[in-house]
Amino acid sequence: MKWSSFLVIALLGLMCAAPASASDDTIRIGAVFSATGPASFLGEPEKNTASMVEEQINAQGGLLGKKLEIVIYDDETDVNKCVLAVDKLLKKDRVVAVVGPTVSGNTLAVKDKFARAKVPLVSCAAAEKIVRPLDPWVFKTPQSDRHAVSRILKHAAAQGYKRIAALTVSNGFGQAGRAVLKELVPAAGMELVADEVYGPKDTDMTAQLTKIKGTAPDAIVCWGTNPGPAVIARNRVQLGLDTPLYMSHGVASKKFIELAGPSAEGILLPAGRLIVAGQVADDNPQKPVLLKYIADYEAAFQAPVSAFGGHGWDAVNLVVEAIRRGNSAEPADIRDNLEKITGFLGTGGVFNFSPEDHNGLDESAFEMVVIENGDWKIVK
Amino acid sequence: MDFASILQYLISGLTVGATYGLTALGFTIIYNTTGIINFAQGEFVMLGGMFSVFFLNVTGLPLPLAVAAAVAATVAVGAFIERCTIRPVKHPTLIQLIIVTIGVSIVIRGLAMLVWGKDTFALPAFTGETPLRFLGATILPQNLWILGITLVLLAALKRFFAGTMFGRAMLACSHNKKAAYLSGIDVQRMVLFSFMLSAFIGSVGGAILAPITMASYDRGILLGLKGFAACILGGLGNPFGAAAGGLILGVLESFGAGFVSSAYKDAFAFLILLGLLFVRPSGLFGKSAATRA
Numbered sequence: 001m002k003w004s005s006f007l008v009i010a011l012l013g014l015m016c017a018a019p020a021s022a023s024d025d026t027i028r029i030g031a032v033f034s035a036t037g038p039a040s041f042l043g044e045p046e047k048n049t050a051s052m053v054e055e056q057i058n059a060q061g062g063l064l065g066k067k068l069e070i071v072i073y074d075d076e077t078d079v080n081k082c083v084l085a086v087d088k089l090l091k092k093d094r095v096v097a098v099v100g101p102t103v104s105g106n107t108l109a110v111k112d113k114f115a116r117a118k119v120p121l122v123s124c125a126a127a128e129k130i131v132r133p134l135d136p137w138v139f140k141t142p143q144s145d146r147h148a149v150s151r152i153l154k155h156a157a158a159q160g161y162k163r164i165a166a167l168t169v170s171n172g173f174g175q176a177g178r179a180v181l182k183e184l185v186p187a188a189g190m191e192l193v194a195d196e197v198y199g200p201k202d203t204d205m206t207a208q209l210t211k212i213k214g215t216a217p218d219a220i221v222c223w224g225t226n227p228g229p230a231v232i233a234r235n236r237v238q239l240g241l242d243t244p245l246y247m248s249h250g251v252a253s254k255k256f257i258e259l260a261g262p263s264a265e266g267i268l269l270p271a272g273r274l275i276v277a278g279q280v281a282d283d284n285p286q287k288p289v290l291l292k293y294i295a296d297y298e299a300a301f302q303a304p305v306s307a308f309g310g311h312g313w314d315a316v317n318l319v320v321e322a323i324r325r326g327n328s329a330e331p332a333d334i335r336d337n338l339e340k341i342t343g344f345l346g347t348g349g350v351f352n353f354s355p356e357d358h359n360g361l362d363e364s365a366f367e368m369v370v371i372e373n374g375d376w377k378i379v380k
Numbered sequence: 381m382d383f384a385s386i387l388q389y390l391i392s393g394l395t396v397g398a399t400y401g402l403t404a405l406g407f408t409i410i411y412n413t414t415g416i417i418n419f420a421q422g423e424f425v426m427l428g429g430m431f432s433v434f435f436l437n438v439t440g441l442p443l444p445l446a447v448a449a450a451v452a453a454t455v456a457v458g459a460f461i462e463r464c465t466i467r468p469v470k471h472p473t474l475i476q477l478i479i480v481t482i483g484v485s486i487v488i489r490g491l492a493m494l495v496w497g498k499d500t501f502a503l504p505a506f507t508g509e510t511p512l513r514f515l516g517a518t519i520l521p522q523n524l525w526i527l528g529i530t531l532v533l534l535a536a537l538k539r540f541f542a543g544t545m546f547g548r549a550m551l552a553c554s555h556n557k558k559a560a561y562l563s564g565i566d567v568q569r570m571v572l573f574s575f576m577l578s579a580f581i582g583s584v585g586g587a588i589l590a591p592i593t594m595a596s597y598d599r600g601i602l603l604g605l606k607g608f609a610a611c612i613l614g615g616l617g618n619p620f621g622a623a624a625g626g627l628i629l630g631v632l633e634s635f636g637a638g639f640v641s642s643a644y645k646d647a648f649a650f651l652i653l654l655g656l657l658f659v660r661p662s663g664l665f666g667k668s669a670a671t672r673a
Binding site for chain 1 (some may be wrong): 382385388389393395399499500501509511513518589593598599601602633634635637638641642643645
């Protein structure tokens with residue numbers, strides 16, 4: 001009894017003492033990832049990557065002569081837990097910058113807190129709304145839908161396609177893509193001849209494809225994440241449609257090829273260079289970064305890399321880069337120096353931040369790939 | 381709108397509708413014996429698909445054996461649910477038992493997520509994936525399997541409930557438990573059997589659907605909902621009505637997507653369902669409520 005109460009008091013003492021004693025020789029960055037819950041396939045590799053980068057930097061002597069500490073919380077893909085975690089990071093842990101959250105909804109829910117706290121946020125979520133309209137304290141690393149759509153339309157224009165059919169999923173991802181398609185297709189001088197929608201859990205899209213077939217498009221653009229697009233790929237083969245099919249970067253994972261099977265052959269999509277790192281031209285400056293990240297991650301976790309872990313790598317390293325370039329770990333200095341970063345070689349692309357652009361990427365962050373013999377192949 | 385497109389919508393609708401109809405059949409069996417709406421019915425369909433993938437990929441059984449093993453495993457789950465969650469309820473009221481099935485469905489879904497993860501899995505088609513052409517429309521061999529097996533199951537159930545003593549004994553349980561008991565029917569055994577039978581129907585459905593719809597831990601929610609709607613549409617308690625209700629719902633959705641807008645296809649089908657229920661509250665093929673009292 002006595003011993004156990006002593007232990008509890010000692011532990012409590014340690015818990016209170018730990019944050020206070022760490023402030024002088026440690027630079028503390030916060031992170032919120034959806035390591036569990038529905039978005040765990042995004043958040044878990046991000047969390048792994050952040051811990052890995054933390055170890056690497058400390059093994060190389062730390063940051064500005066201090067130890068780097070990344071305080072990681074799991075929001076369980078729950079927006080309420082995300083808000084609590086961010087409050088804790090800003091008020092209790094007193095971090096100098098925050099990376100994450102993993103998903104767009106959570107990021108949008110917390111982003112206004114950062115201007116008030118005067119701490120910069122580098123999000124790992126994709127939605128364009130995170131950086132448009134621009135919030136001086138909020139940045140993001142994943143490529144935007146706009147860049148993916150422009151990359152597709154550039155390829156389509158080169159083939160001489162004029163009539164585009166859109167088939168999008170009725171969730172946040174699909175509807176964001178649909179809005180951008182509706183804006184950019186006419187802007188590129190093409191015509192949007194069909195605008196069909198399917199539900200995220202639908203299992204048969206032959207009705208939509210039959211309707212699209214009736215409008216005789218030159219190409220179909222499908223915007224969704226697994227498993228819907230795999231069903232669409234199969235339905236397209238079933239209907240004998242030979243109209244070219246573009247997918248979004250949302251299916252740029254091996255799972256899509258596995259689900260769609262032989263029906264995936266010939267499908268085109270824009271993808272970040274991480275999944276085709278081996279095929280990237282040797283003179284591409286990103287190549288060494290990609291190969292090193294892949295080797296490090298696979299050695300540390302015995303699991304294949306995904307583009308999502310790459311977003312986490314970019315976010316942590318951009319903050320570290322801002323601290324190094326400015327030689328300061330003050331939150332306001334980190335923000336200012338993030339905006340000055342140009343030519344940063346990340347896994348998602350070459351980042352060129354500016355006071356007007358807090359994503360720092362453009363359509364060149366994507367390679368156009370085609371699925372051939374069950375694997376990706378870069379389209380020259 | 382040309383003829384080939386209309387035919388294609390019809391084929392799409394029948395395929396999707398068969399999936400609803402199969403789920404609806406399972407609802408019917410348990411309802412007919414116990415009066416319970418089993419909201420875990422969609423999970424039986426999910427388990428049929430997921431167990432098939434598991435036995436095929438992990439234990440390496442050939443496809444027909446994997447499907448058979450999946451069906452057997454799901455039937456065991458059905459029996460387990462009845463013995464461990466339905467039977468122990470003291471002085472049960474219908475609403476309590478229905479709520480129990482909702483709880484069971486959440487538990488099964490959670491366990492499936494923990495064991496198999498959140499990914500979607502594909503099952504190979506039974507007899508190839510080369511589409512068959514038919515008057516300008518196309519149909520997959522697997523679609524024929526689905527429609528054929530649905531019809532066979534339906535005919536067998538019809539015969540079982542109307543033509544065999546065992547089936548009639550099950551029906552008797554739903555009409556009046558006490559009277560059935562007094563006339564020598566082992567009510568508990570009938571209830572157990574109804575859960576196993578509906579797990580059987582659900583898992584057969586799940587296994588034959590998996591090559592087209594693919595399998596994942598959360599597949600059961602939507603199927604359960606649509607299957608229930610199909611039951612209501614066809615008239616609760618009538619196997620023929622359940623299957624027909626499923627097919628009608630599927631065809632409505634497909635034509636809704638084709639002629640109105642794919643964004644509103646679910647709303648379209650449910651609007652027609654609502655409209656029908658205002659006119660005929662007992663469903664298309666249901667007996668009027670008065671005879672059931």
